[in-house]
Amino acid sequence: MGRVEILTGVERRRVWTDEDKLRILEEVETSGSGVAEIARRHDILPQQIYTWRKKLGRDIRSSGGSGVRLLPVALIAPDAQSEPDRAAAAEKVTAKRSAKSSRIEIGCKGGRVLKVDASIAPETLKALIRSVEEA
Numbered sequence: 523m524g525r526v527e528i529l530t531g532v533e534r535r536r537v538w539t540d541e542d543k544l545r546i547l548e549e550v551e552t553s554g555s556g557v558a559e560i561a562r563r564h565d566i567l568p569q570q571i572y573t574w575r576k577k578l579g580r581d582i583r584s585s586g587g588s589g590v591r592l593l594p595v596a597l598i599a600p601d602a603q604s605e606p607d608r609a610a611a612a613e614k615v616t617a618k619r620s621a622k623s624s625r626i627e628i629g630c631k632g633g634r635v636l637k638v639d640a641s642i643a644p645e646t647l648k649a650l651i652r653s654v655e656e657a
Contacts (some may be wrong), residue, residue: 525611543554543574 550560550571555639624640628651636654638647 538574540578543578546571547578548573 546560546564546566550557553560557568557571561571565580626638626640626642628636628638630636630651632655634654636650638650642650
C-alpha cells in the first residue's frame, strides 16, 4: 500500500486585487527578472502572471485604453520610366541586395524587440518605437 497524506486546515486560496496584480505585472516588466523568478518571489505560479497579463490586457483594450492601433498606408504608383531608366534602377536594386545590410535590434517595453534595417530614417524609427511601446 502506498503512502497516504491527509491535509487539514484552511484552503490556501488567495484573492488578489487588481492593484496587486498590476503591481506584480509592472514588476515583471521593469525589473529585468524573469516571470518565473517574480512568481517565486510572490509564491504564485508563472501561469498566473501570464493569465493576469492576458485578462488585464483584454480589460484595458475593452475600456478604450491603448489597444491595437492601425496606421495609415498609402500605395504609390510607379512613375512611367523609360526603358534605360528602368535598367539603371534594376541595377541599383541588385547592388543594394548584394551588399549585406546591417540590422539594428532595439529592446522595447514589455520585452518586445524591434528589428529594423540600419538605413532606416530616424523619424520613421522614432514612430515605430512609439507604436511598438504603445501597443
